[in-house]
Amino acid sequence: MTLKNPEKNKKTPQKRFRGKNILVTGCAGFIGWKVSQLLLEMNKNVIGLDNINNYYDPALKRWRLASLKRYSNFSFHKVDIGNYKKLKKIFEENRTDAVINLAARAGVRASVEDPWVYLDTNVKGTLNLLECSKDYRVKKLILASTSSLYASLDMHHWTCPSGRLP
Numbered sequence: 001m002t003l004k005n006p007e008k009n010k011k012t013p014q015k016r017f018r019g020k021n022i023l024v025t026g027c028a029g030f031i032g033w034k035v036s037q038l039l040l041e042m043n044k045n046v047i048g049l050d051n052i053n054n055y056y057d058p059a060l061k062r063w064r065l066a067s068l069k070r071y072s073n074f075s076f077h078k079v080d081i082g083n084y085k086k087l088k089k090i091f092e093e094n095r096t097d098a099v100i101n102l103a104a105r106a107g108v109r110a111s112v113e114d115p116w117v118y119l120d121t122n123v124k125g126t127l128n129l130l131e132c133s134k135d136y137r138v139k140k141l142i143l144a145s146t147s148s149l150y151a152s153l154d155m156h157h158w159t160c161p162s163g164r165l166p
Helices: 030-041 058-068 084-093 108-113 115-135
Strands: 021-025 045-050 074-078 098-101 140-143
Touching (some): 021 030, 030 058, 058 074
Parallel strands (some): 021 045, 021 098, 045 074, 098 140
């Protein structure tokens, strides 16, 4: 005997996000640049943040920023999300409906060599964004993480007694 699920055929109403002001961190990186560009083309106001570090070629980041600055609904702030005071000031000065956190230090090998800079951006920076989002009542936050959070952790500590990853 097969039981029919009456809920199966019901369409779930999808809510469209109607927010207009989106803060995008890592806006000069490849993914952040493309996300910002798509949001701008959707007529959203993008508040772009990036620290323009030299892990990747800063000239390429400046080129990406120049292409975003052609949009009148784009504003840019050169800031590291690890700097709480500067980040808080941006939230104070800009109404923000959503945050898309794409800022991250990449590169596992480099994270082993200098873990503190990775801790500042990938962990402390994310915490700063969460705190500002809470304080300024931002209801949407998307976090795209990085494998560099794990640095050189021995992954066998992350397995179940069966030896498999959870």
